[in-house]
Amino acid sequence: MGRRRKGRDISGWLVVDKPAGPTSTAVVNKVRWAFDAKKAGHAGTLDPDATGVLAVALGEATKTVPYITDAMKAYRFTVRFGQATNTDDAEGEVIAESDARPSDDEIRAALPQFTGDIMQVPPQFSAVKIDGERAYKRARDGEEMELAARPLFVEELEMVERPDADHAVVEMVCGKGGYVRAIARDLGQALGCHGHVTDLRRVWSGPFEAEDGVSLAQIEELAKSPELDAYLRPLEDGLADLPELRATPEGAAKLRNGNPGMVLTSEAEYGDEAWASYEGRAVAVGTYRAGELHPSRVFNQ
Structure with a gap:
C-alpha cells in the first residue's frame, strides 16, 4: 500500500510574480509549503534570472496544467x-x-523573419533531452551538441x-516551447553583430498576468494563513481557452464516475475538446460528441 501524501486537499491556481x-521548482516548493498543499506543479518553466508570471497549480488544478502550458504567452526582453x-x-x-551595431530600421526589418510559423534551434543550455539527458548538463561538461530545430508559432x-x-x-507573443534566448541569438546573427538576452520578463501566460501576481515575499509573510488562501484562483481559470458545457445533474454524476455524461448545447462542435461544469464547478474535461462529454480528466471537487 502506497504512502499517503501529507498536506491539505486544496485546489486552485496561484499566480506568482517570480523574482530573478x-x-x-524552488518557487513551486515554496508555494506548496506555504499552502501546506498535498500536490503542486507549474505551467511553463522560467529561467532563474527571468521574472514574471509563474502559474502554480495546487491539487486538482494540476490536471489543467497542460492547457496553460499550451496557451499563448507574452514576453518583454532586452x-x-x-x-x-x-x-x-x-x-x-x-x-x-562584434563592433557592428544595427540601426533601428535594420532591427525592425529583421524581426518579421522570426514571426509566424518558424523553426527554432534551442540554446545549448536548455532542458531539451538528448538520449535521455538534459542538454544543459552536457553543455556544462563542455560538449557542443547538434540540437534539432523545433517548430514555434510567434504571433507578434x-x-x-x-x-x-x-x-x-x-x-x-508566442505559443508553446519558445526560447526567448534563441530569438535574441538568432536576431543578432541575422543582423551580423551577435546578440544575447540581458533581461527577461513573462508578462502574461494564458489568462494569468504578472500585474496580478503575488510576490515571494508576500507568500512567505502570509504562509499558512487564510489571507494567502484568498489569493488562490479557481481551478476553472486553467480551462479558459476551452469551451464550457453545462452538465445536467445526471450528466454530472456520470462524468464524476468517468463515464460519458449529458451536457447542454454550447458553442462546442462535435469532436471539440471542452469542459463540463455543474453548479459553477468544473466536473471533467473531454471530447464533445452529440450532446455528451466523453471525459479524459475528471475533477474531484
Whole structure:
C-alpha cells in the first residue's frame, strides 16, 4: 500500500510574480509549503534570472496544467548586441564579439523573419533531452551538441524601446516551447553583430498576468494563513481557452464516475475538446460528441 501524501486537499491556481534568482521548482516548493498543499506543479518553466508570471497549480488544478502550458504567452526582453554567449544570456561566457551595431530600421526589418510559423534551434543550455539527458548538463561538461530545430508559432515580435546602441527592448507573443534566448541569438546573427538576452520578463501566460501576481515575499509573510488562501484562483481559470458545457445533474454524476455524461448545447462542435461544469464547478474535461462529454480528466471537487 502506497504512502499517503501529507498536506491539505486544496485546489486552485496561484499566480506568482517570480523574482530573478530562484528556479521555477524552488518557487513551486515554496508555494506548496506555504499552502501546506498535498500536490503542486507549474505551467511553463522560467529561467532563474527571468521574472514574471509563474502559474502554480495546487491539487486538482494540476490536471489543467497542460492547457496553460499550451496557451499563448507574452514576453518583454532586452537584447544586448555585439556579444554572443555560450548560454545566450548574460550569465554565460562571451564566445564572440562584434563592433557592428544595427540601426533601428535594420532591427525592425529583421524581426518579421522570426514571426509566424518558424523553426527554432534551442540554446545549448536548455532542458531539451538528448538520449535521455538534459542538454544543459552536457553543455556544462563542455560538449557542443547538434540540437534539432523545433517548430514555434510567434504571433507578434516588436521592438518597443532602443535605450542605446548596444541594447533593444523587444516584446514577443508566442505559443508553446519558445526560447526567448534563441530569438535574441538568432536576431543578432541575422543582423551580423551577435546578440544575447540581458533581461527577461513573462508578462502574461494564458489568462494569468504578472500585474496580478503575488510576490515571494508576500507568500512567505502570509504562509499558512487564510489571507494567502484568498489569493488562490479557481481551478476553472486553467480551462479558459476551452469551451464550457453545462452538465445536467445526471450528466454530472456520470462524468464524476468517468463515464460519458449529458451536457447542454454550447458553442462546442462535435469532436471539440471542452469542459463540463455543474453548479459553477468544473466536473471533467473531454471530447464533445452529440450532446455528451466523453471525459479524459475528471475533477474531484
